[in-house]
Amino acid sequence: MGEGGKGMAPGPVPRTTKLVEASGLDGWLRAVAREARVWAPVKVDGRPPLFREFGAGEEDRLDLEAVRTVNSPKGALLPQTEPLMTYAMTKDAESGRPSLDLERAAPGGPVVVFGARPCDAAAFELLDKVFLTGDFVDDHYQARRAKTTVVAVACPRPDEACFCTSFGLSPGGTRGADVVLYGRSGPGVPVETVAYYAVAYTERGEAFLAAPAARAAGVADVPEDEGRCLEEVVSAFRGLGTPLGDRLGRIDVAARLDGLFDHPYWEKVSARCLSCGACTFICPTCYCFGVADCGALGKGVRYRYWDACKLPHFMLMAGGHNPRPAKSNRTRQRFMHKLNYYHHRYGEYQCVGCGRCVESCPVGLHLPLVAGEVGGLEG
């Protein structure tokens, strides 16, 4: 699976390559937003950009300068609040017998995730493993996934919180992406201001680059003499290291963690945890959810909503028993799930090294810390 960093394997075969001017991106997105729901890093004045819906109007601008958005694009595939069905209890007019009308929620139209970093795109595949495999296929997720196009943008300047390379990913990685945009100036610049090479790796990506909105945005063929430049640029992005990733090296702690469930380390490291859901909700690979009904007078909606194993009530049972009453239980659960349980079940780690937990945890209790420290523990 290694597609980046040192000793990288060759990437997937591009199906088509185009060139698009950086100045044309906002217009392109606005055109696409007329036909699909577009999720992109939206510029917010004076604050880090948010990954949210990009409107068809003039207000929204794309922000590709920030290394990462505060939140992840996972909301495009797994909305924070997702209606599943509506229900309405009625009484038959003649017999008076109760009756129930149930309507399943429609899956919605096409979605385009534009401007995800390669780590975020790879995260979609980690979510796919949960929702699309196993005893049941989650058709709510599947219906949306089938209509989602992912356009990733390679990272010109990974920062001190980035560590995708610790999981065999790369700032120029293609995993989970239908199209990847590589800045023509190559890595190192704060943001690409000239043009991007847009490389499609899937049929869907190809169709996206050939669509009318793309052509209207000036997405054009790459000049013949630029073939070499394109190869070099892609190679440069793929070979980029990440500051934190280089420091941590490849993270491979699953086997280690097998014997560390009862270790006193969890009590120690969890003492500073605030038991909030910040790390979970901004994480592109976290997916736990709850299901609830909301209604009155016999009518309402059943929806699912993001939940977090860090929150104290996550496992609270009717009758009051809580299998994870202490912060150490819950902190252990979070990191064991990401670095051990998920690995046992799905064959890889449930982390893409995006660095959001490093930036967002107010007390510094993040995955690189734990992954780094468990390596030194005696089982």
Add this chain to the structure above:
Amino acid sequence: MPRKPMLDIERMRSAEEALRREARRLLADGVVSVFLGHEEGWDGLAVPSFATSPEDAEKLVWNPLVAPHLAKYLLDRLAGDEKVGIVVNGCGSLALERILKDRRFPRERLYIVGIPCTGILDPARVADLPPERRREVLETGRAEAGLFLDRCSWCDVPNAVVSDILVGEPVAEEPTVHEYPRAARLEAMSLEERFEHFKDLYERCIRCFACRNVCPACSCRECCLDQWEPLWLGRATSVPEQQMFHFIRAFDVAGRCIRCGECERVCPMGLPLMDFNDKLLKDIAELFGVERPHVPTDVEPLGRFDPQDPDFEEGAE
């Protein structure tokens, strides 16, 4: 005039030495079983530390980055009757007083080390500086006002208001005029502008509860926002639900907010949460005639009945 925050690195260094000495002693002599302080965490930022041995005490720091408040962690140690040591500066001691006045932790179980303080930097703003500038700021203490935590600009407690021992030279107290710039800004907005301002907040809030969990005034055994019966707060993250969340919390802490701004500091989405609290603090100051509504007292304005209340009229319905 609002106090101008400043750093005195030398003073902080000697306070740090004195703190380590004291914590070492307390742990070695078994006076406390754990000492709450700060240690250097990832990339030099300060994180809460829980020293249980004299060796642990060596890791305690007192530097320009010790922003996280510690008092809330006392609620994790309610069980048992072991003594807990804790280091607090002025605002940290307000947080401690909040917990004590709310009767959530027994005073007898605390050993409080007070440290005077003239300002602490905002770790997020420091982290954004280029490395050389960051180093310079931390070594020389030359930092512009904008690098400090917001709370330092309205701070009127340079010395801890409760302590068992003080380390370091007390800072001279200065009279402070209390201003509420956030509230003033909101009041200057039209209703439509205000709605837009808060709508952005509601749309970005991800309901992580970091603000509630860090708040020293939020210490209910069971938070109403977690309840299912009655369902005060539905789990859907719509604008109306978020409004309810923030209003409920703002009003639940009204009169007890200590103006520490930890809610804002920990919010992963950078929401301007102190807007609510600032406005309520100003209202309470004006409506109840309280000069320092952010300083915990035995009975808070909203928790007392006084015939002198401005809107009480003898014989009125």
Add this chain to the structure above:
Amino acid sequence: MSGQCACTGEPRLLVPDVGTIVDVRDETASGDVKTFRIALDDPQAEWRHLPGQCAMVSVFGVGEAMISITSSPTRGWPLEFSVKRVGRVTGALHDLHPGDKVGLRGPYGNHFPAEEWKDRRLVFIAGGIGLAPVRCLIDWCLAHREDFGHIDIIYGARSPGDLCFKTDLFDRWPREKDTEVHLTVDEGDQEWTGPVGFVPPFLEEIGPSPENAVAITCGPPIMIKFVLQTLARLGFTDDQIVTTLELKMQCGVGKCGRCNIGEKYVCVDGPVFTLSEIRELPDEF
């Protein structure tokens, strides 16, 4: 795998089918345990379950609860669910009457591996509401009586009024071939003439032989703890002991993470586990 959708129409994984409560009966004198018989409004949607499996029962407007199916699959529909009033959803369910609408989706979970127990002796040990999932299995085994050896049903409750499925306990099961029912209560009453005492010492007294036997146990955690100790003393190995785990479940289909213990999801990898499987799980329940 990456999203080639073969589905048509609206997604339905987490959406129940509409059902109607056919009847409700009190199992306990206090009424804290009731058995609901539920039929689906659309018979085409009916499914066939295996003993040990559960279903998500919806009370619209309140929520869902994962309840084990207590009627044997050999009896078909309507299905029976025995529910103890413990919280919000079960409380709301208890307030419903025949004719009221509920939601149902399932069957979920694994099942008792009775196909592996041919010719073996079966020892069922249950306490209180724990008899509900076991009853499904008992009836299924009795419907395939020739496949199994001697059957012991050892059951206890807090008081005679708290005994569930009294008709089965007193009338039906004792009549079955080579089947013994042993009942005990923590505290007797005026009419009770049977044994008095907790289930674990009662089990020890009965002392079933572990030879070629399987022990299936379900009940309150404290009872299970001591029953397991007793079974060990009687010579049962971990592989010979089967139980069900109870945890809060939300989706029932192995996605939402709520019932995740170690690498397992209790809703899909359980709720039925052998003791050896349980010993491999982290101690978190």
